[in-house]
Amino acid sequence: MTAPVLRTASLRRRLSLWVLGLLALLLVVLGVTVDLVLGATLRSDLRDRLVDRAEIAASLVAQGRSDEDVLAAVTGDTVQAQLETSDGDQVGEIPDPPAGPAGGLAGGPARPGRPPAPGAVVDTGDAYVLQTELPDGSRLTLVADQSPITDAVAQLRWVLVTGSLVTLVLAAALVSATVGLGLRPLDRMTVLARSITSGDRGRRLRPDRPSTELGSTAAAFDDMLDELEGAERAARRAEAGMRDLLGDAAHELRTPLAAVQASVETVLRTDPDRARREELLAGAVRELQRSGRLVADLLDVARFDSGDPPALHRxxxxxxxxxxxxxxxxxxxxxxxxxxxxxxxxxxxxxxxxxxxxxxxxxxxxxxxxxxxxxxxxxxxxxxxxxxxxxxxxxxxxxxxxxxxxxxxxxxxxxxxxxxxxxxxxxxxxxxxxxxxxxxxxxxxxxxxxxxxxx
Missing domain, CATH: 3.30.565.10 (Histidine kinase-like ATPase, C-terminal domain)
Structure with missing residues (x-):
């Protein structure tokens, strides 16, 4: 089974991209929120302004002020007014708003087939229009132009986009440098690993805060090095023990085999009498038995060392x-x-x-x-x-x-x-x-x- 491959893309690049991506997302959310909130606030203020002007006009008419005074009081700040008297005369001029369905104003809240309610602010898309009846029976029409709001919001969008791009460029430079400083302990770990590879086995990282992410990694790295050094020492001891075992086994086997060889050669060369021959052969058998026990012991040791002890029949x-x-x-x-x-x-x-x-x-x-x-x-x-x-x-x-x-x-x-x-x-x-x-x-x-x- 093939071991999974560890993906080793640049950690600095990945962290930088993640941080910049998150920052870009936050800037987009901030820009959209500011755009919607500011636009809604400005339009709400403009509608409230029309309602306030209508109330001012009603108050002035009730005081008996002239039509010109009423128009002068409610006109200005992108608001234009027109007064239609009860006699049908018109005082003041306003742009003609496009007609909506069933005689209503385009874009207004009036339902299809029904005119807008008196005193309601109607959104025509380019302006807000309010028509209301005054106490003397005249009708006042107020029109507030939305183009300044539209222009302000558009300018704000360009400022947000430009500022976000500049912020991302500056953040890219700062994040790369900051992430590099944050990853400096990893560079130290790399240098330490290479120094250990070259033979400096005793060096360790020894993190001062082993509970942090980098600290726990460094502590695990030190533990791994300790285990590796222990395993290396155990392997060297095992190798030395094996050499000693082979040397001692050769030495121990040499003595009985030499004795067996000497006894057999004596029997073959001298052809001794029966008693002497039996004595020599008995000695050779004893030495062979000793050699057999030594070989059996060596086999048992080899089994135990390999982790394969003999089966037990209890x-x-x-x-x-x-x-x-x-x-x-x-x-x-x-x-x-x-x-x-x-x-x-x-x-x-x-x-x-x-x-x-x-x-x-x-x-x-x-x-x-x-x-x-x-x-x-x-x-x-x-x-x-x-x-x-x-x-x-x-x-x-x-x-x-x-x-x-x-x-x-x-x-x-x-x-x-x-x-x-x-x-x-x-x-x-x-x-x-x-x-x-x-x-x-x-x-x-x-x-x-x-x-x-x-x-």
Whole structure:
């Protein structure tokens, strides 16, 4: 399955475009709002002006003022007036508004077929017209020209468009510079990553505010570097351990194979008597068995290292009987003490654990030493303590000896092992859900095996 491709378009360009796009949208909304609100406000003021002029005219007529005085009072500020007296005379002039449907004014609010209501302001498109009856029976017609409002709104639109364009140009320059400053931590991360690639492994970003977006990214970057360095160190240790394993394995195999070769060559060259020949061949068989155990241990270590431990065939098993069988196989001064304890284990693999521990204990105790296996169980866990009266294990070495290829100096004198028994024993015990540990004792050494008991 192909991994998704990370899109890596310029972050600065994307942020700049997003900011400029949002600013342009805001400017458009602002311009449209100002245009609509200002136009509506100016037209509303103009309509209110016509109504006020009509009220002034009615008040002056009621005071008995002349027609000329009335017209002079209501004319001006784009408002023109015409007065039609009750005798049919007309005073003043106004532009002729276009006729609308059924005798109404074009664009007015009058419904089709009906004239506009008296005193109503009619919008003809170019002007507002108001016709009203005065107290003396005359009719007053007021016309307010809308062209100044239209021109003002048009000029305002050009100002808004020009100002918006200038604002966007200036914002583009400022946003690009500002975004560049804001993204400077990313440039530092890039420089750090390249320096680490060139070999400077110890550098870190160490953000002062790990809760922010860039801070959390930098903290995750530092954590990733720590994990990578840890993995690199573990890989180097594993590689060094593998080299040591191969070297020790070659060294350990060279000795028994050389002994087998010498024994076989002696038999072939000298044709000794039967007793000597059997002695030489028996020695060759022992060395081959030792080589076989070493190869088996190497295979087990390789399986555990690859994460593929051997399959376990569990069944309820008497651990005391298993310990006695292992003592017979190993030989030496081994005693088994304790009650009958049953555990849900693979008897072959647990027998391998005990064999490894008992061989180490017998070698450490020496020909005059004593080795014992003490069984017990409590809390659903069975324990087998393999105790010897040998030189013991120093406190600082009790965990290290479970690393593969580790052999204590005191054991090297008599020990021909490769240092694989204890790590294999612990790995097998842990595969059962238990463990193997080296416990502190007053004298000698004590290795404790913990295994789950039968439920």
């Amino acid at each position: 069944r309820p098993t008497d651990l005391a009987e298993l310990a006695r069988g292992s003592a017979q196989r190993v030989g030496g001064p081994v005693e088994v003490h304790g009650p009958t304890v049953r555990a849900d284990v693979d008897p072959d693999r647990v027998g391998q654990v005990l064999d490894n521990l008992l061989r180490n204990a017998v070698r450490a105790a020496g020909p005059r030493g004593r080795v014992r296996v003490e069984l017990g169980g409590a809390g659903g866990t069975a324990t087998l303590d393999v105790v010897d009266d040998g030189p013991g294990v120093p406190a600082e070495q009790r965990e290290r000896i479970f690393d593969r290829l580790v052999r204590l100096d005191a054991a090297r004198v008599r020990d021909g092992g490769a240092g694989l028994g204890l790590p294999i024993a612990r790995a097998l015990a842990r595969a059962h859900g238990g463990d193997v540990t080296c416990e502190p004792v007053a004298a000698g050494a004590c290795f404790r095996v913990r295994l789950p008991m039968t439920g």
